Amino acid sequence: HLSKRLQTVSDHVEAGSRLADIGSDHAYLPIHLAKNHIIDYGVVGEVAKGPLSNAISEIKKDNLLDVLHPRLADGLAAIQAGDxxxxxxxxxxGGNLITHILEEGKAKLTGQEKLILQPNVGEPAVRKWLMTHQYRIFAEQILEEDGHIYEIITAKKSPVPVTYSDLELKFGPFLLKEKSPVFVAKWQEEIGLLQRVIHNMQKAVEPDIAKIDAIQSEIKTIDEVI
Ligand code: SAM
Structure with missing residues (x-):
């Protein structure tokens, strides 16, 4: 049984895909896809030995070692020619780590892959990387599970340059249009957080007025969006 978060990620994997799941940990996502015959080839990449051995034992339990190929590797280095x-x-x-993995592994990308990315935080960095490397976002989801809010971004290389506004990079081009209740809740929470930051800053002997103004204008931006 997959979490709602991983289920939503897996929904974006098309039947017959040849998948690389990077930072797979227990390999729950590729195992789910293989068990349900959505994929019959998957690379399971892990940089750490502990999680990789977890992945291997989970894959063995389901007798899927002919379908799923666990590899100890940093980021996209798990992908080999012929995969x-x-x-x-x-x-x-985090979004910064995802961006780092994509940047370091650029040479492994053919431009034919669908990227399905689920940053826990720092989504704007991921969107910025996609835009800079001419990837078009074609779907976004936002969901809540166990008190956490998650975003899922899917993208594909575009034949033409892609531009997103600052607002789209921050909030997500699709999420911004949709403005779902979870989206509104996420950004209301962020406003609350920023207000507490301002409150604490104002207690300083010499409050940093410029910084407070900047945060206030960020609050205004969010407020106008939701
Ligand atoms: N993808 C699974 C999920 O969403 O439930 C597991 C997420 S787990 C929190 C993150 C995993 O990414 C860890 O097992 C960690 O070892 C792995 N990881 C971190 N940096 C990595 C990298 N550069 N290359 C491959 N795996 C990495």
Whole structure:
């Protein structure tokens, strides 16, 4: 049984995809996809030995070692020539780490892959990387599970340059249009957080007025969006 978060990520993997799941940990996502015959080829990449051995024992339990190929590797180095990967999932890490993995592994990307990314925080950095490298976002989801709010971004290389406004990079081009209740809740929470930051800053002997103004204008931006 998958979490709602990983289920939503897995929904974006098309039947017959050749998947690379990077930072797979227990490999729950690729195992789910293989068990349900959505994929019959998957690379399970892990940089750490502990999680990789967890992945291997989970894959063995389901007798899927002929379908899922666990590899100890940093980021996209898990992908080898001949894998013919056409879908990459990177889930459950910070946006900066996801961006770093994509940047370091650029040479492994053919431009044919669908990228399915689920940053826990720092989504704007991921969107910025996608834009800079001419990837078009074609779907976004936002969901809440166990008190956490998660965003899922899927993208594909575009034949033409892609531009997103600052607002779209911050909030997400699709999420911004949709303005779902979870989206509104996420950004209301962020306003509350920023207000507490301002409150604490104002208690300083010499409050940093410029910084407070900047945060106030950020609050205004969010307020206008939601
Ligand atoms: N993807 C799973 C999920 O969403 O539930 C597991 C997420 S887990 C919190 C993050 C995993 O990414 C850890 O097992 C960690 O070892 C792995 N990881 C971190 N940096 C990595 C990198 N550069 N290359 C491959 N794996 C990495």
């Amino acid at each position: 013919n990967i056409d879908a990459i999932t990177i889930a459950g890490m």
